[in-house]
Amino acid sequence: MESNSKPRKSHVIRIIAMILILGSVGIRVVECREAMILDTIDYPAISCRKHSAVLTDFGGIGDGETSNTMAFQYAISNLSQYACDGGAELIVPPGKWLTGSFNLTSHFTLFLHKDAILLASQDESEWPQLSVLPSYGRGRDAPNGRFSSLIFGTNLTDVVITGSNGTIDGQGASWWDKFRKDELNSTRPYMIEIMYSKKIQISNLTLINSPSWFVHPIYSRNVIINGLTILAPVDSPNTDGINPDSCTNVRIEDCYIVSGDDCIAVKSGWDEYGIEFGMPTKHLLIRRLTCISPDSATIALGSEMSGGIKDVRAEDITAINTQSGVRIKTAVGRGGYVKDIFVRRMSLNTMKYVFWMTGSYGSHADAGFDPKALPKISRINYRDVTANNVTYSARLEGIHDDRFTGICISNVTISLTKKPKKLQWNCTAVEGRTVNVTPEPCDLLQQKEEKTDCPFPDDKLPIESVQLKTCTCSLRIFRASF
Template sequence: MIRPVFGILVFLAIFHFPAIESQSQRNLVTSKIEFSALRCRKHSAILTDFGAVGDGKTSNTKAFKKAISKLSQMATDGGGAQLVVPPGKWLTGSFNLTSHFTLFIQQGATILASQDESEWPVIAPLPSYGKGRDGTGAGRFNSLISGSNLTDVVITGNNGTINGQGQYWWDKFKKKQFKLTRPYLIELLFSKNIQISNITLIDSPSWNIHPVYCKNVIIKSVTVLAPVTVPNTDGINPDSCANTLIEDCYIVSGDDCIAVKSGWDQYGIKFGMPTKQLSIRRLTCISPKSAGVALGSEMSGGIKDVRIEEVTLTNTESAIRIKTAAGRGGYVKNIFARRITMKTMKYVFWMSGDYNQHPDEGYDPKAFPEVTNINYRDMKAENVTMSGSLDGIDKDPFKGICISNVTIALADNAKKVQWNCTNVAGVTSRVKPEPCSLLPEKKAPMKNDEDCVFPSDLIPIESVVLKKCFV
């Protein structure tokens, strides 16, 4: 039965959900919570209808699974269904979502990740990685919230929280006690029409949000908070995904705020699914030991057509970092970035061709990556240690680099040599401090409309208009 002390709206009678409707629900006087979503739902339920207890101590894994199973049956009429997580602390292990489904986490509600490993099923490594990302081939723990081969899934709220309680996992990983890859908070595989928005993620065991082999993905107004001293707590990692929008997110992390990926060495090459048509805009990032946006290091399926704009970076190791190596294969090409504001940076521009972590000995050392058509413009930075460290690969240089209209103010302890460039080629215009000789000033000064290019068109997901929904 519903617990009206939570004061949450659930109009089950209106939505014709007789399987779980109660007299108290019919008599409940409520106020609407409005939110935006790809789809609104015909059916609705509240987690407590399935025996959940929000005391932060009782396991609710069975309640989540029971609720989603029941709602999946109700969603088959085309109207979809939503599960409301009300205020409280809801301890749970891993659970899978269903299609045509909304998980709504209300303000004041916290989904707490269990620290009991038995509540985390073990699953096979991703096919484009070949083994667990934490350096073992034994498999990996399923993510807290996951799903595969789904259509039309929304994870949202009015700033509800998912807390990964990561300390247990961080300590054990640091001691090298895991034979399995740590779980992520949210991972969806082989799915389409996905929205993750208006929630806060705290203390993930490892990566926070990982859409992989997905298309048509919106990640919007998400806050990610992780200790800056903990590695592998990446914020958002689109991986072999097409047509993805990441906007209006705030991320504090011990690793890359956003890491764009597409598989690892020979496994990623064989799987052959690139990340493409990706828009990242209005990102705020703090990451003292890593990048605002990283392209790679696992990029063996290819990364192309990435647009990055209106980004604010504070106390972050680098702005946009390209990470690859011989053996990766694949490509990073057609990358466009503009309007980046930075304060307290180790590097502004960083490209690494020697990121030599490999899944096993089966990789091809002659599988060289292609890095070309990389465009940066309209950037300002202050308190910077080094302007650029750009290192391509011997006999496989990074080409087509363009940097224009960039002003970098140096820190008191700045490096005497501001640009280190090897095996790269490109041009610059109106960049201070003066770049290295491999990135010469374009002889004919570029006019404003002739700066490094940024596409004028939109990727399809940027034109999607969300619907006004209620819970």
């Protein structure tokens, strides 16, 4: 027996060595085979790439059952070598690709074919733990750490996550169940999170059933998010659609969101942690958004807004069967500010509230918040709004001794439900003006004789000038050449 074991060990060692050699060669092994082009797809992107590979080049198996976490990690690690040589593109071809969390690299494009479905793993061991976000001070679901998002990146430059409407399925039901049963020791993963990064594009994908928030750019700048279809059950917990968080120069366009929480939630940190971190969200453009969220807002500003939110421009917004339009959420202890908010051309149908501002949202990170840290809410502008089947026109609740000021509402027509609330405008601790608004607003927002509409900026934000290029990806298979 002993005399036979040594040859076997030697044979195994040779096989392992060959695997390691092939692995070190990486994509060059693939390039030695003859390629057959199956599909050529043009797509818009901030950058086109010189190099391209397919997930199957790295051992990916699209049967919906085999884990591809290592294949994604290996592919992206291998392709990162091309960052300084025109960048690289990884194509996810048709199939069902089960995977846990994986990290992106700079000067890189992840492209999902229209018949590709990325399935998030149900195995918690495939979701690494991360430390809490410094501007939050704790996890959102639990005070400890948090799970990495399905697609994650930090300190990156020039990253595109796109496709020809391929699908990413977060398979969030098991996470929602654990959350409801209070069985989580760490915060649920998001679907896509990009941190401390710049020049980012997320576009032309269908995202469904995230464990928690869907798209979370944080501490980043120059971000374009467009053409996303985001779908979650309307009773799913905390499935916000898009959450720009402590970000500068963000453009969100042409998205359709059905959510169990806010369709878009603009944030900048939580209580004393957000105040100390001090990174606002500013220069944000949202346009051509359609939202369905019966229990939440079309666009929420806050409630975590302690680093400040300013210069937000939202236009051509449609909401159907949604709790409120553009809502401000804050509280004593938040500090920070929400100012210079401009909204125009909203079309709302079947709403609980058209206008809603809350100064008592609560939900603090911990007991360490400063009760003297009062938020400053000012220069909030809404114009050109049509709303049908509405229960309440407005609920505007400022903070005693910290009034919400500079509220302007103009050219608004609200049609009420068959059983509307008798008090249509419920206003406390607010001040401002209204022009051409029906039903008649509250006394604190008396209609003015002047007929000047509320302002909307004429200048363009820097992110609006970014033009997308037309890039081409070729889906291919390989056959051995002899």
